[in-house]
Amino acid sequence: MKKSVLIVAILLLCRFIAGAQFFNAIGIAAGISYNKEGWTAEEYATQEHYLFGLNGAVLAEFVDNRTYKWRSEIMYNQLGTKEYVGEGKYINHMNYFSFNNYLKIQHEFFDFTPYFLIGPRIAYLFSRSAEVFPDVIGGMYSFHVSGAVGVGVEKVCYSRFKPFIEFFYNHDLMPSFVGNISSLGPNPPLGGVVTTIMQHDFELRIGVKYHLMPTSKCPAVINPAGT
Secondary structure: OHHHHHHHHHHHHHHHHHHOOOEEEEEEEEEEEEEEEEEOOHHHOEEEEOEEEEEEEEEEEEOOOOOEEEEEEEEEEEEEEEEEEOOEEEEEEEEEEEEEEEEEEEOOOOOEEEEEEEEEEEEEEEEEEEOOOHHHHHOOOOEEEEEEEEEEEEEOOOOOEEEEEEEEEEEEOOOOEEEEEOOOOOOOOOOOEEEEEEEEEEEEEEEEEEEOOOOOOOOOOOOOOOO
16 A cells, blocks of 8 residues: 555656656666664664665756756665674664655856755655664565755756756654664663664765757857957
């Protein structure tokens, strides 16, 4: 059922993009993610450390304005964490698809455009693997919401193809998991303990966009000598 909802949402997005009069650009991006889980009960058994993963996105930008735009994305993000439990080290992986929406604020210079992005992500957890605490990882919510902020720079001039590079910080706005754990470590507290998991990650990615309508041209070079 949840997969059907995601498919329907993607189809509706595609239909909206196809009919939008203010559809401005399309693009793709790929890069790396650096993720960590925060457990409120980690002091009982485990310490979390950052884990590298991969990400990729297809994107569309709307509104033909020099300063403000709106971006929507369908993104794949490979998240997870390294768990240090006693003397052992374990890796838990989570693979997400997310629907991202950002307000984009930019300022054009002569040959590049820096910009700022901020907005929500609706993430769907479609697969996972756990080397430790499989009950917890298996109980993580299929859907949750996070908020992301990013900065980037885009190359301008001459072509409708525009390469760009971006850096994001993404943090859960709602928990990825809340539950009672009855067996944390060799000496768990009587009756277990309620833990909340909040994820956050850093993302670096590069990509290219194709502008469907002409963009700003480079300023004409004026030669005072007339040659």
